Amino acid sequence: MRSGAFSDEVDAGSPKKMRPNQNARCFGGTIMTDNDNQNRGHHGQPGTPPPDVRSFGRRRGRTPSDHQQSLLKELLPRIAVDPAQIKPETTFKLSAQLGMASGRFAQTNPPVWLEIGFGGGEHLIWQARQNPGVVLIGSEPYQDGVLKVLNAVADGGLDHVRLLADDVRPFLRTLPPASLDRVFILFPDPWPKRRHNKRRLIQPALVSELARVMKPGSELRFATDIGDYARTGLLALYANGEFEWTAQSPSDWRERPVDLPPTRYETKAGREGRRCYFFSLRRQ
Numbered sequence: 001m002r003s004g005a006f007s008d009e010v011d012a013g014s015p016k017k018m019r020p021n022q023n024a025r026c027f028g029g030t031i032m033t034d035n036d037n038q039n040r041g042h043h044g045q046p047g048t049p050p051p052d053v054r055s056f057g058r059r060r061g062r063t064p065s066d067h068q069q070s071l072l073k074e075l076l077p078r079i080a081v082d083p084a085q086i087k088p089e090t091t092f093k094l095s096a097q098l099g100m101a102s103g104r105f106a107q108t109n110p111p112v113w114l115e116i117g118f119g120g121g122e123h124l125i126w127q128a129r130q131n132p133g134v135v136l137i138g139s140e141p142y143q144d145g146v147l148k149v150l151n152a153v154a155d156g157g158l159d160h161v162r163l164l165a166d167d168v169r170p171f172l173r174t175l176p177p178a179s180l181d182r183v184f185i186l187f188p189d190p191w192p193k194r195r196h197n198k199r200r201l202i203q204p205a206l207v208s209e210l211a212r213v214m215k216p217g218s219e220l221r222f223a224t225d226i227g228d229y230a231r232t233g234l235l236a237l238y239a240n241g242e243f244e245w246t247a248q249s250p251s252d253w254r255e256r257p258v259d260l261p262p263t264r265y266e267t268k269a270g271r272e273g274r275r276c277y278f279f280s281l282r283r284q
């Protein structure tokens with residue numbers, strides 16, 4: 001299902017809180033719930049989380065130049081998030097665990113935002129420039145994208161950016177509860193073939209982890225140019241029960257928010273004539 005179809009799935013009869021159509025089919029027939037996922041376990045072992053299905057494409061693109069290799073070798077380790085350093089059982093503030101307890105952050109407890117799959121980094125760099133008082137973590141396994149952000153950090157003025165050059169999901173599992181103030185998932189890989197739908201990032205297991213690590217009242221932004229992903233993603237978020245879709249009118253999800261710059265994928269979607277959907281959900 002492509003753009004245009006999603007608007008038919010919205011229950012336009014509830015102006016205050018919009019809901020996705022609960023009868024929609026997804027994930028190969030029925031809507032999976034958190035309980036389905038938790039109870040199944042890996043190879044049927046109760047309590048063992050299933051392994052993460054790979055949700056991203058390539059990790060490597062072009063061979064890095066000498067300058068890029070030095071950014072990867074010298075700058076990346078200085079600003080990399082090390083999941084082994086995060087202590088989920090403590091209440092020690094996350095920004096301090098990320099090495100942000102000194103310098104201009106010494107006396108503050110800055111909000112921590114996470115962008116999952118920042119691609120070319122356009123949005124991450126823009127938000128970092130607009131929000132110098134926020135610690136911004138970007139996660140992206142694709143090296144060329146990581147290099148774009150490293151270049152911007154090397155140019156200066158972005159000492160509040162931290163990078164995870166990897167799959168976000170193991171990292172999320174290390175985070176203390178209620179530690180993130182905002183999360184962005186912008187144009188996640190669409191995996192359009194039905195047999196690949198299980199690779200989509202927004203699945204009940206991820207949503208349930210997000211619900212655990214996001215603060216009550218914090219915002220999750222999800223954008224896509226694929227009508228079917230808009231529907232199934234929203235249903236997965238809604239099924240979790242901890243997220244409230246804040247749209248009050250169609251323009252709230254049809255138009256890009258003013259504080260969200262266009263990313264490379266949004267621009268590509270526009271060029272190819274696909275409508276984009278922008279969802280804002282509040283962690284209750």
Ligand SMILES: C[S@@+](CC[C@H](N)C(=O)[O-])C[C@H]1O[C@@H](n2cnc3c(N)ncnc32)[C@H](O)[C@@H]1O
Nearest residue numbers: 055056117118119167168186187189263264265
């Ligand atoms: C379609 S691109 C969109 C990139 C960017 N957000 C944009 O709007 O231009 C999706 C990105 O998500 C990344 N990604 C996919 N699965 C991921 C995961 N589990 N953890 C972190 N990033 C992931 C991919 O590597 C890819 O760069």
